Amino acid sequence: MRKGAALCAALTMLAALFGTATAVAEAGGPFLPALPCDILVDAGHGGIDSGSVVEGLEEKHINLALALELGERLRARGYRVVLTRTSDRALSDDVPGTGRGRHARDLLQRKRLADALRPLVFVSLHANWAKDPAKRGGEVLHPANGQSLFLATLLQEALNRHYGLKRHPVPARSYFLLNTVRCPVVIVEAGYLSHPDDRQRLASPADRARLADALADAIHQFLLVFPNVRPRHRDG
Template sequence: MASFHRAGILSAFLISAAMLFAPASGIGGKSSASAVYAVPEHGQNGEIGKDDSEEPHPRLPHYRRALPTAEVVIDAGHGGIDGGSSHEDVLEKDINLAVARKVYTRLSRSGIRVVLNRTGDYAPSDENKWHRSPSRHRRDLSQRSQLTKEIETRLLVSLHVNWSSSPGARGPSVLHQKEGQSALLAFFIQDALNRQQGRSGRSSVGKTFYLLNVVKQPAVIVELGFISNDADRRMLTDSRRQEEVASAIASGVRNYLLFR
């Protein structure tokens, strides 16, 4: 009996080790292959493939997969064919990506595990081979939300730029879910951006936004400013000022993680 017990423990150890060092892969064809991960070396696990002809050991728990984890997912809005809002040759998608990269760098340097879902000028809908909707926009949004299901995450921050028919409209705004933790995250980011831009805007519930309705974790949409406003547009297209915006967002995220 003792040798049989030791053999069972050894089997469990070997299976756990195999799970820890297995290569990473997507799930059911739904992964965002180009997402960038910043995680400690010991924290990036991969999926464990399953041979359907084999049944799990009756004495051991059956693990279907081991996934990477991240505290923060950064969603760089729009991309590729979808330029978002614009002013002459200035496109929202380019601003979103530039600021998202800077937020990613600042959070990862702070030791926060972070994922950036878009690293270049392409639409996430191009990677979506699993959602059969005829709407490219819906495939794009479902691909963005899927990342929060594939990996264990604590929150999502989606970056966008506002537009208004009134050229005087300016300043950042943060939209959140109708949920306390999302509202708290929005408060911290809004406060940091207000301080950075000298504004006094308030965060609010984004009732009609797909991501805020389908993502289960606390999620916010950050409108960085107005592309239709001269002052905001100059700020959002200047690399140095983008660093200031990114620093404010990263500060808000860090404060939220410390507070909760």
Template sequence: MQLRIAFKRNLFAMLLIVLTILSAGELCSAAAASPSNERTEQLPNLFFSRPVVIIDAGHGGIDGGTSHKEVLEKDINLKIAQKLYLFLRSSGYVAILNRNGDYALSEENRWLKSSRHRRDLAQRKSLTDELPTTLLVSLHVNWNKHSGKSGPVVLYQNIAESFLLADSIQQYLNSFYHSSRLPVYGKPFYLLNQTKQPAVIVETGFISNEHDRKLLCDPVAQKQIAAAIADGIMAHLTAW
């Protein structure tokens, strides 16, 4: 039973790889220039030639995340994640979005016997084990009982590259929000502790703050927030 589950997970990961390259158009052009028996040999070279950024759209499905009246965090996360995905892909990066609809990733986890919350987090982390991940960027929305709290917050792991990535994204988001926040060490967060690759959690604003909430719910501002995150990611990858 466990062998069948592992096989399905690996097959799903390979399908993601193939779809990523196909949508970028590289596999088609390589296949046209090569005999059919050489195509599978070229697949790894095409895929490993660029950084792989996994975009984690926080929450989903039964898990709405934080909220303000009818405004749900899970919806904001997905909309910004989809825009971030398009920005990275249009700039030539391999980007993978771990959910493209309103569903909980815990529903896809059939291999861990634990709480729904832990299954959800483990499923998000497991994608970094299945794919040759360069970076993981997890998108969320903040909340505070004091409505005056505002602005973006980027959380990092206790490793240098994670901090540098967080600092780069934070600077670009600060420019958009006209804020001056610094990245924060995300010590208690499962995804940061369990992910081996450099990872950050981006809190794109406070849903409890009226100004931030208007930005987070506005499609134009969502696009600007996604662009700022993309710029931070690309600046970091270029520097490295």
């Protein structure tokens, strides 16, 4: 089968799986040059689900902005990258009529993308919130397996350098994606919206760009140790 025909067949499969052409267009925009992908970057929340909101700043927008930055930097390193969403939309809308609640449908759709695209790495991006306004910095949640822990450690070290803190990645047992996604998977809480300095950093395009660079470097370091697929070198 020719490469173009194979890609069309894969997109047709995704359309059947997700039920709408919109889902395929979102996943297959500038971040789906080939299947399977190397890295699936998940921008948490979206659409009706804003996530945390502090002083008018919505988590869903921070997650998406950081995901787009991270995706571009990973693609520049030669990796095939897919984003779970590239606009302000709710993934739960793609799995109607299942009898599940909206939140469960949202998580299910993210898992189905991971199952279909078979990435080497799944990174879900979020921003944190706490009642204690003194809590700050980023943290990485991971399941209890060696590769995910190693990925989480590299990403946590990148966050620690970014915020000037010393923190360890957090094992987490109750998160659906961490329990069901088959490849190395982590949830990156990129900072606390409830902390004024973190909030300013997350809202700043320049600070987000620096953070995206640091996270991309950490993911690249992981894939150098576990090189299931070597990045394709790009000219220029």
